[in-house]
Amino acid sequence: xxxxxxGVGAAAAxxxxxxxxxxxxxxxxxxxxxxxxxxxxxSDGRVNLNPKGRRAQQLISNAVATKSDSAAASSSSKPxxxxxxxxxxxEGLEEEMERDLRVCVMGEDVGHxxxxxxxxxxxxxxxxxLRVLDTPIAENSFxxxxxxxxxxxxxxxxxxxxxxxxxxxxxxxxNNCGMLHYTSGGQFTIPIVIRGPxxxxxxxxxxxxxxxxxxxxxxxxxxxxxxxxxxxxKGLMKAAIRSENPVILFEHVLLYNLKERIPDEDYICNxxxxxxxxxxxxxxxxxYSRMRYHVMQAAKTLVNKGYDPEVxxxxxxxxxxxxxxxxxxxxxxxxxxxxxxxxxxxxxxSLIAAITENFNDYLDAPIMCLSSQDVPTPYAGxxxxxxxxQPAQIVTAVEQLCQ
Amino acid sequence: xxxxxxxxSASRSSSxxxxxxxxxxxxxxxxxxxSPLTVETSVPFTSHQCExxxxxxxxxxxxxxxxxxxxxxxxRMEIAADSLYKAKLIRGxxxxxxxxxxxxxxxxxxxxxxxxxxxxxxDHCTFVSxxxxxxxxxxxxxxxxxxxxxxxxGSMHFYKKDSNFYGGHGIVGAxxxxxxxxxxxxxxxxxxxxxxxxxxxxxxxxxxxxxxxxISALWDLPAILVCENNHYGMGTAEWRAAKSPAYYKRGDxxxxxxxxxxxxxxxxxxxxxxxxxxxxxxxxxxxxxxxxYHGHSMSDPGSTYRTRxxxxxxxxxxxxIERIRKLILSHDLATEKELKDVEKEVRKEVDDAIAQAxxxxxPEPSELFTNVYAKGLGVESFGADRxxxxxxxx
Numbered sequence: 001x002x003x004x005x006x007g008v009g010a011a012a013a014x015x016x017x018x019x020x021x022x023x024x025x026x027x028x029x030x031x032x033x034x035x036x037x038x039x040x041x042x043s044d045g046r047v048n049l050n051p052k053g054r055r056a057q058q059l060i061s062n063a064v065a066t067k068s069d070s071a072a073a074s075s076s077s078k079p080x081x082x083x084x085x086x087x088x089x090x091e092g093l094e095e096e097m098e099r100d101l102r103v104c105v106m107g108e109d110v111g112h113x114x115x116x117x118x119x120x121x122x123x124x125x126x127x128x129x130l131r132v133l134d135t136p137i138a139e140n141s142f143x144x145x146x147x148x149x150x151x152x153x154x155x156x157x158x159x160x161x162x163x164x165x166x167x168x169x170x171x172x173x174x175n176n177c178g179m180l181h182y183t184s185g186g187q188f189t190i191p192i193v194i195r196g197p198x199x200x201x202x203x204x205x206x207x208x209x210x211x212x213x214x215x216x217x218x219x220x221x222x223x224x225x226x227x228x229x230x231x232x233x234k235g236l237m238k239a240a241i242r243s244e245n246p247v248i249l250f251e252h253v254l255l256y257n258l259k260e261r262i263p264d265e266d267y268i269c270n271x272x273x274x275x276x277x278x279x280x281x282x283x284x285x286x287x288y289s290r291m292r293y294h295v296m297q298a299a300k301t302l303v304n305k306g307y308d309p310e311v312x313x314x315x316x317x318x319x320x321x322x323x324x325x326x327x328x329x330x331x332x333x334x335x336x337x338x339x340x341x342x343x344x345x346x347x348x349x350s351l352i353a354a355i356t357e358n359f360n361d362y363l364d365a366p367i368m369c370l371s372s373q374d375v376p377t378p379y380a381g382x383x384x385x386x387x388x389x390q391p392a393q394i395v396t397a398v399e400q401l402c403q
Numbered sequence: 404x405x406x407x408x409x410x411x412s413a414s415r416s417s418s419x420x421x422x423x424x425x426x427x428x429x430x431x432x433x434x435x436x437x438s439p440l441t442v443e444t445s446v447p448f449t450s451h452q453c454e455x456x457x458x459x460x461x462x463x464x465x466x467x468x469x470x471x472x473x474x475x476x477x478x479r480m481e482i483a484a485d486s487l488y489k490a491k492l493i494r495g496x497x498x499x500x501x502x503x504x505x506x507x508x509x510x511x512x513x514x515x516x517x518x519x520x521x522x523x524x525x526d527h528c529t530f531v532s533x534x535x536x537x538x539x540x541x542x543x544x545x546x547x548x549x550x551x552x553x554x555x556x557g558s559m560h561f562y563k564k565d566s567n568f569y570g571g572h573g574i575v576g577a578x579x580x581x582x583x584x585x586x587x588x589x590x591x592x593x594x595x596x597x598x599x600x601x602x603x604x605x606x607x608x609x610x611x612x613x614x615x616x617x618i619s620a621l622w623d624l625p626a627i628l629v630c631e632n633n634h635y636g637m638g639t640a641e642w643r644a645a646k647s648p649a650y651y652k653r654g655d656x657x658x659x660x661x662x663x664x665x666x667x668x669x670x671x672x673x674x675x676x677x678x679x680x681x682x683x684x685x686x687x688x689x690x691x692x693x694x695x696y697h698g699h700s701m702s703d704p705g706s707t708y709r710t711r712x713x714x715x716x717x718x719x720x721x722x723x724i725e726r727i728r729k730l731i732l733s734h735d736l737a738t739e740k741e742l743k744d745v746e747k748e749v750r751k752e753v754d755d756a757i758a759q760a761x762x763x764x765x766p767e768p769s770e771l772f773t774n775v776y777a778k779g780l781g782v783e784s785f786g787a788d789r790x791x792x793x794x795x796x797x
Contacts, residue, residue: 140611154592
């Protein structure tokens with residue numbers, strides 16, 4: 001019964017209603033200059049209906065080809081500028097490197113090649129070889145070097161060409177990155193950002209389709225965030241660089257070509273905050289990264305069937321934003337988690353535990369969690385599609401939950 | 404120094420025993436002066452891909468006496484830690500450095516506090532040579548608040564940020580990439596300082612070491628990798644673990660130097676040479692030929708994989724403190740009694756520190772949750788009841 005999601009060639013352009021906008025009110029109190037302090041104040045859950053502001057533009061779920069729909073996207077009278085997600089990451093990185101001379105980038109092919117996903121394109125020319133460093137293929141040691149540099153006060157951004165390669169650096173990330181602040185009694189902070197693309201792509205094979213957030217989530221002392229739109233990609237990148245704590249920023253291979261209009265002015269996204277994608281009444285759907293788009297597609301069908309799902313992009317994988325999630329649970333009393341992690345020991349498993357511990361009294365039904373199958377990702381396209389959660393399964397799950 | 408004019412004379416310094424008429428210093432301990440003295444190292448240096456430095460080391464009486472005192476302090480401290488461990492005041496892992504003191508002391512004499520040192524878990528004496536106090540050492544070993552890591556680190560996690568001592572690491576070999584990262588930061592900030600990344604003969608077979616060495620050589624980082632070769636990786640002798648135990652040559656394209664690690668002056672000379680080299684030419688490997696009297700840790704008797712004769716043989720022939728003692732006595736820089744007085748003094752210092760450390764309380768329960776994250780930028784672990792989130796950017 002599972003409808004196979006026709007990925008390539010069937011661009012399901014999602015049009016979003018105004019209420020899909022970002023919930024958080026983000027404003028800048030002064031134009032960008034060194035030493036400016038801004039306040040990012042989150043409202044208590046209400047929608048920001050600023051008509052001139054940042055409406056979510058046509059969001060494309062198929063990241064292989066960028067097909068932007070007609071009207072809204074091409075209008076040039078709107079404020080802000082349009083770009084793709086990888087360009088948003090690059091913009092964030094570039095602005096932070098200009099702002100703080102201690103920020104440097106390390107990774108494989110980030111310099112002269114421009115980055116395997118073009119996130120660091122042009123930076124080596126602009127900032128030189130000492131600030132954008134091409135490393136040999138030695139994840140364990142260059143992650144360690146990044147952490148050592150961070151101990152002295154530099155702010156390195158370490159790129160894993162694919163998150164899966166960072167398994168080789170697990171010792172450095174777990175023991176040194178996460179724990180040094182604690183074991184040194186607070187003497188050292190590790191302001192490092194570890195970022196890279198992960199997740200299931202287009203037939204990349206098992207080893208290149210890993211979801212490392214489930215392995216890293218237990219490490220004490222690190223923060224994990226997952227970006228999903230150009231807006232939050234840039235915001236999270238900047239916040240991660242400015243944070244004194246080690247932050248792991250999870251990007252997704254298939255989302256790099258999403259196009260969106262983002263503000264011109266300087267902004268950051270709060271690292272521990274979840275994003276309200278679509279407020280609703282009947283059921284809370286918690287998701288992150290690529291699954292957000294599957295959920296939004298399912299939401300269209302659900303709305304047609306008369307349901308009103310509330311969709312939250314949790315963004316912060318460690319620690320969870322239990323405030324936003326809690327308020328939502330108190331409102332809807334039903335929770336569905338849609339994630340790309342494996343069923344066993346994934347982010348969803350931790351989220352279920354956290355919600356049950358804190359909000360059990362508010363639940364009308366057991367929490368449902370849709371995750372990827374506990375298998376190595378197969379190469380064959382049809383099998384790969386069944387490995388991850390598809391919109392049709394989400395619709396069925398909501399229907400089941402709301403009986 | 405008040406005693407300097409007395410110590411400089413080659414004649415009998417028995418007048419040191421009387422309290423000073425000049426009254427400038429009431430210290431019983433002796434201190435030398437800075438008149439130069441040239442000493443030959445025990446063995447010449449062997450080098451790989453570079454010119455070895457000369458065997459003649461410039462030193463002075465003051466430095467020699469300081470070496471003696473510092474090494475006696477470290478030896479006493481480690482032995483006291485042994486007793487404390489057996490008395491169950493120190494738990495877990497305790498890796499003792501006695502026998503290897505010359506490496507810590509000689510290295511410190513060649514560099515400044517702006518240069519960085521990072522080492523593995525046998526870090527008590529390196530911490531002290533970087534300026535750590537005995538109280539901090541014993542309190543940390545006993546898990547008390549007065550410890551250098553507030554009792555939360557333990558024997559393997561000593562750090563001293565203000566004197567650039569970066570620890571203190573439990574996983575074998577993981578500190579070497581960190582050390583190269585420190586060197587990278589020094590190059591980035593154009594500090595003209597170097598980093599000494601210490602590791603053992605066991606860690607010399609770790610892949611990440613060669614990865615880090617490759618990157619350091621590629622990027623010309625001022626990193627000095629120091630292999631403290633005590634010939635045993637826990638219970639495994641070096642010839643059973645490494646096909647090529649010539650660790651100073653394992654860098655291949657990176658120059659190396661083999662040093663007698665039981666001779667503090669040779670260590671000093673080698674480190675000085677290495678610092679000059681690293682600032683100009685990039686990484687260099689130093690192999691310190693040293694020996695530990697204790698086993699790998701307190702749970703290892705140290706005699707199942709080596710004979711007692713071997714241990715006592717090294718102690719008789721190569722002990723670092725005895726070498727300096729003989730040097731001092733042969734140059735008439737102090738009498739035997741004075742040196743024994745120094746050792747007594749040092750013993751008292753250690754006992755006082757232990758007593759003081761025992762008074763220090765255990766950490767508060769709330770300390771369990773401090774220092775997990777650095778506060779700032781609104782990074783609080785939120786509960787379910789937070790009302791508002793404000794993030795102010797620096």
